[in-house]
Amino acid sequence: MSAFEPGTREAAGNPLLALLDLGHRARGATSPEELAFLLVNDTRALVAYRQAALWFADGGVRSLSGVVQPENNAPYVQWLNRLSRSLTTQADAENAARLRPIDREALHSDVAEQWAEWWPGQALWLPIMPSASQPGSCSGGLLLAGDQPFSEDTQALLNEWMHTWRHAWFARSRPPAWPRSLLRRTLTTQPSAPWWRRRSMQLGLLLLLTLFLPVRLTVLAPGQLVPADPAVIRAPLDGVIGQFHVQPNAEVKAGQLLFTFDEAAIISRLEVARQTLSTAEAKYRQFAQMAVNDNTSKAQLAVLVGEINEKHAEVEFLQSQLERSRVLAPRDGVVLVDDLSEWVGRPVQTGERVMRLATPSEVEIEVWLGIGDAIPVAEQAPVRLYLAATPFASIPGQVRYLAHDAVPRPDGSYAYRMRATLEQGATGRIGLKGTAKVYGDWVTLGYWILRRPLATIRQFVAL
8 A cells, every 4th residue: 555645536535634634735834825725625625514714803704715815894704703703702711612513593693693694504613722822813713614514523523623724823824013912912801800900900000100200301402512711802992803813713822913903094093193282282382482571472371281281182092092903812712703804894893792712621511491491400400412513422511500581592582591511521622513401300201291292281271
């Protein structure tokens, strides 16, 4: 006798050989779709039936005999879904995993009334239980409908076939992605368990407790590195800037010439004042000689003395203006100034800022807190500046002061100015910009999440 080969004609007349053949084909299936087609169509090798349907709790009818793809919205498929759910819910714990004929009288009235419309008189339910080794798997079953009752021998063969097919199915079926399976297991209701042991209630309590976790209230705001105590160089007089003698970012020493004003007008006025003074002095000497014999000339001497003093004061003032037109550095530092070409030839007024002198080692953080982000900030509160040039590193600092009044920004918004001193060892180039993270008080996680939404809602709700 030759050895049995799966799929040969010997399996057609022998139920045991047919069972071996189906098991071999199930183990050789390459996809869940192939396994589902094999179950609903080729189980005929073990038992004669008219219709078969494979159903799962998480997706409904998966496969139908004689149909390539079931239509979920078809009335027949919807009736099969109601029938399968009824069989699953009516089975007790002892009979849930057992193969059993379907008792038409025990079904719900809406399912039983349509039985004759869709099915013959006999039907069998072969349950598929979830796999304990595969989290996320769900229950299901195979429905077989025929004209003749299913004998006990046939049911035994089907039960063995379902065990083999179930093993192949869970081996080939890909479990759902872990977030979906975890969510499904978490939200699965457990009606028989006390409320405090239900996963949904436990998850809700866990989320509620999480909202009370203490977190540090933080806000983000634009920030940059600025000089800590710069020397502001302002225009000492009204005039026109004539020439700069330093370049931006240049290091200068105390007393070094920074820039000069256009001196032509001052020098011209000074020469006129000097000539006027010389004329007044000559006129005084002339009247002084005449005063020896002329009492009238003696009376003019007092007037001439006052005129000489006036002209002398004017000369001294213009001389000082000429000296002040040459602006010198008051201390060592780095020149911070905009484009020099915009300043040359530009008229300025007394007190107008022209440039700044900063010490490179004296740097601090300047932060602009928006009105909506003005959280309570304690003195010496930590601040971290994340520069756009180095996003993976931060510069730590501590709050030095926070302005009481908001001032307008160039973009039209209002913000509070904050200054923070750098911690020891922290350095950075003046002018670099980025995003500052300001740390406030400790609050609950719920307040941290809902702070901005509540502030927005509060603007429209009067309490």
